[in-house]
Amino acid sequence: MTEAPSASQVRVNRDRLWRTLMELKEIGGYADEATGLRGVRRLSLTDEDAQARRRVVAWMEEAGLQVRVDRIGNVYGSRAGSDPSLPCVLMGSHIDTVATGGAFDGTLGVLGGIEVIRTLNEHNVATRRTIEVGFFTEEEGVRFGTDMLGSAVTSGRLTLGYAFALADDHGATVAEELVRIGFDGDAHERRPVPYAYIECHIEQGPILAAAGVDIGIVTGVQSISWQRLDLRGEAAHAGTTPIEHRADAGLAAAIVIVEVRRMCDSGDFGRLRGTIGKFALQPSQTNVIPASASLTIDLRNPDDDAMTAAEAHLQAFIDTLPDRCGVTGTLHRMAKTAVVPFDVDVQKLLGDTADDLGLGYVATMSGAGHDAQEIAAICPTAMVFVAGEHGGISHTPREYSTPTACGNGIDVLANAIIRLANQ
């Protein structure tokens, strides 16, 4: 990949971008009790997601994009280049949210991509390569249990059959829900390989704000491990069962939760982050010692070896539970991704673009998983991060990035995409 002749810098319409972000936020909007704010709940392939998909497709079509839907429900809008025989440049992200989400996670990269197209149209910018904007199905993994689903299928890590068979807590499958909401497209799920992919996304962390910049050039995504821990003890009466006779599955779960935190605090496993997000007890009665517990363990690590060591320690710790409290535990793998390094040339092009725009930036590793980690398997890929307020908190209605930060991020995206599309 060589540098394209430097083009004069374009700027996107920040107000228009902001208006679309605020409009999409109302689809799946809800009053969040914990924060007193208005949040977004738009789980993948729900009615709310379907409504948002139709709204985004309409915006794509208004921007002159040729829209197609693939068999896993990924949606692409295409703006033809002067040489249609060349691989396209792709930008995008996702529009599904967690149950207590905000207006920016994922949507900034998608609505920003459409804003890039509008800006190219207004400035009559023609490009050599076709440019595409896409959004991927079930990035969050909240509803069907596997995150990056659409991008993992398109990159070939997961099969369409695997994805179709995934079911939500009520037994509805991905295949059924795609048909139900009318996004069971006919484009092949293994998309044509792009020339390059750039995803603009909120940082979801405090590093950019601490450095006093709006922009991060992402060097890669840390390793992510999702496991479910099933614990089996024995139900018994809370009042009459002596402490030393108990096999309390809830206590075992608590001991594991405390240990995961200790592992993070210890430094023994590098910059390990561990989270227990889901936790259920059975039979779930005030006066019955829990017979079983099930919890999810989300581990993140920027170093693959440290992650391997953390997982081994966790397994060894769980093996001590029978001695500690008479409870047996079994770990089930939900998902695992190794550290994904991003393409250094695309990173350099993004840094040069930010420099030319006069925008400060830092290089940073992503703590969160992103569709870009999947697309990186098929083409040169990198990401642009946009700073968030409140320490970059996300997955909560408090998630917020300023119009200026969003506009700066999408300006970098726009100009980098133009350069790539003219290579």
Added chain:
Amino acid sequence: MTEAPSASQVRVNRDRLWRTLMELKEIGGYADEATGLRGVRRLSLTDEDAQARRRVVAWMEEAGLQVRVDRIGNVYGSRAGSDPSLPCVLMGSHIDTVATGGAFDGTLGVLGGIEVIRTLNEHNVATRRTIEVGFFTEEEGVRFGTDMLGSAVTSGRLTLGYAFALADDHGATVAEELVRIGFDGDAHERRPVPYAYIECHIEQGPILAAAGVDIGIVTGVQSISWQRLDLRGEAAHAGTTPIEHRADAGLAAAIVIVEVRRMCDSGDFGRLRGTIGKFALQPSQTNVIPASASLTIDLRNPDDDAMTAAEAHLQAFIDTLPDRCGVTGTLHRMAKTAVVPFDVDVQKLLGDTADDLGLGYVATMSGAGHDAQEIAAICPTAMVFVAGEHGGISHTPREYSTPTACGNGIDVLANAIIRLANQ
């Protein structure tokens, strides 16, 4: 209360008692996955409870009892004495179960009471006082959150209005459910004060078996404290939020669970038993740090002062959570009962009766709550415990007492009731 002239000892029909226990167990019967056994799930005022109520009422009527239902759904069957002006002697318990229950908890005292009546009928035993057998609504507290509900209303500790307004997890109230299942009786909920009350119940603990006896004479019920702990942290992204920035409500819950166990193990609070039976996280997603957690804390103590100290320590510990992990906690009182000592004269009469039957027994305090602790507020009360197998485990399908142990317990009940009914 003075000793009645000694009557010759009667013996109940053990086979008939056992058949009714096994028959009632099928109402609400289910295949328990954790144990591979058949369990009983008969939560109060459900369809299963209604079916069991109708079955027990039919048995009462077949035994010649005059049946009445009161406004909180307590059911009494009455066998007239020769002097109807005297207060009756009452026996009974409950027939509702926990979600993973067995065949004996509560039902032994009710079906045993009916077997006592059948035995009196067969032996043409007339008594001076009327004898009644009763069962009380929602003893377990599993469905509507307040245990001993029917007996607490009849003894006046709780009002009918309070009880009527309690709702289950789906919003169905006690008042609605009583009407729905047809057990909204018209007898006054504050029943006529009995001369004495005896409840026969499985021990639900290992003490009788360890002493090599089938029978326990219960000296009282330990103090019981039920509290709900609500924890408030902040939702945030599992991958991007640095450990030191987190306010993880699930971690706070785990720290509390571990501390409750440490309190029990320490001996600092006497023979404290603590159980966390219910535990829910929000928003309950694999990759979101929990914003809030809610759990129940069930504490038991045979000493009121030690219970007070345990509750004070727990509150103080919860007050340290903001410093420990940035999470605030609030305790909400669900229920609290002080130690209830049983009537020494009724205990002595039970012991004498066991002696006359040639049955060994030990005096013991109850670890579980029972309707008897409520009825003790209005009349002289005591309990007969029957030993259980497997360390007396209960609130699980493994709960089991042998036909011999059950028969011995109900023999003690029968002869003690005859003596009281002739005083």
